[in-house]
Amino acid sequence: MKIMMTGAVLTAALFAPLAVSAETLADMKPMTLRVASLYGPDNWFTAPMEAFTARLEKRSGGKLKFEYYYAGSLVPAQELTSGLGAGLFDFGFVLPAYEPAKFSVDEWQGSLAIPSEQNPILEVATAALAGYEWNAGLTAHTQQLLDAGIMPVMPSFSITGPYGLLCKEDNSSLSELAGKRSRVAGETWTKEAQNLGLTPVALPITEVYQAFQSGVIDCWMGGLADAGANGFFDHGKYFNLGMGLTAYAQAVYGFNLETWNAFPQDLKEIIWDETAQYASELLEAALRQQLRAAKSSIESGVVYTTPDADMRQKVDAHHDAVRADAVATSPAEVADPAREVARLTELRAKWRGLLSDNLGFGGDYTSWGDFVAKGGELPDFAPLKAQILAEIVTPYSATQP
Numbered sequence: 489m490k491i492m493m494t495g496a497v498l499t500a501a502l503f504a505p506l507a508v509s510a511e512t513l514a515d516m517k518p519m520t521l522r523v524a525s526l527y528g529p530d531n532w533f534t535a536p537m538e539a540f541t542a543r544l545e546k547r548s549g550g551k552l553k554f555e556y557y558y559a560g561s562l563v564p565a566q567e568l569t570s571g572l573g574a575g576l577f578d579f580g581f582v583l584p585a586y587e588p589a590k591f592s593v594d595e596w597q598g599s600l601a602i603p604s605e606q607n608p609i610l611e612v613a614t615a616a617l618a619g620y621e622w623n624a625g626l627t628a629h630t631q632q633l634l635d636a637g638i639m640p641v642m643p644s645f646s647i648t649g650p651y652g653l654l655c656k657e658d659n660s661s662l663s664e665l666a667g668k669r670s671r672v673a674g675e676t677w678t679k680e681a682q683n684l685g686l687t688p689v690a691l692p693i694t695e696v697y698q699a700f701q702s703g704v705i706d707c708w709m710g711g712l713a714d715a716g717a718n719g720f721f722d723h724g725k726y727f728n729l730g731m732g733l734t735a736y737a738q739a740v741y742g743f744n745l746e747t748w749n750a751f752p753q754d755l756k757e758i759i760w761d762e763t764a765q766y767a768s769e770l771l772e773a774a775l776r777q778q779l780r781a782a783k784s785s786i787e788s789g790v791v792y793t794t795p796d797a798d799m800r801q802k803v804d805a806h807h808d809a810v811r812a813d814a815v816a817t818s819p820a821e822v823a824d825p826a827r828e829v830a831r832l833t834e835l836r837a838k839w840r841g842l843l844s845d846n847l848g849f850g851g852d853y854t855s856w857g858d859f860v861a862k863g864g865e866l867p868d869f870a871p872l873k874a875q876i877l878a879e880i881v882t883p884y885s886a887t888q889p
Contacts, residue, residue: 573637601737603650647774652729716781792857
């Protein structure tokens, strides 16, 4: 349901008092919660969120209802985090990266979203789940969100996959990249570009298509789904995702803290249980979308390249330096940055093993192109909920209000 409100009606709705906290769900008065969705109702990203809230409505016996405000109609992307904390809406996903000074720990953890797997299915899933568990144990990260009025049920869940280079010409060696101009999205990727001998170019994503077309840029740095959604495969025909450039890792899923505190404990337990299912469905939706983008790109003539040994060594050396710098320059709130950096590495190894050995995410694939060419199929996601619940959600929920 799409809800549009203006003027005094909207003001009254936004500042309506919450229901007083009840001891049990049976005693709770009905609550209608506002959801701010950055995308429209038919978007692949929105569907798992709507399924999550529908399950909460059902399991609460109708005590919870959700009203959706789609496509930034309530709060624009750059204001989502502050808006959730201020109570302009009650549930949604937010982007603390727009406020790096306020969420310094989130900014710090995002710099460590460094890929390590050639198998694209395994990499996306490993990054999402290792990052989720890592941030669930990164107390300083959760505390900054709580201090801002946000109860993060998923303190981080990255599903973009690794960033790579989409270029007009072959891009599998350093010599082929030398001097080429690449659009980048910020400081992290400016450094990635400079490390590869590229000339970084800052452009709004809305100008990239024309810049490709006119020759202003030779390459674009980003992820598969964004490349497909923006039509960049019309111009870039060589996509090197295998180099494994730093991914985007700042999405947080949560409730307004005042809203959360009004829930009885048995309702919170239902929400935690359904959060594990939400994470599983969100990961599945992301991988299906990336697979669709990969198949479509191949049909339009895109070749998925892989880095040669020199490029691989150059990228790895840069990422080792990033990890060392993260230890040296971490926010004061992170008590033991060296241990936290090491813990993320350990969790990536843990989830890589679980996913490849037990959950069907393995396979000898070097790129999305290789996956499609070999007839690769996505695994069964049904067993994933129980794994997420046991390994991440249950331990994390025990430490939260």
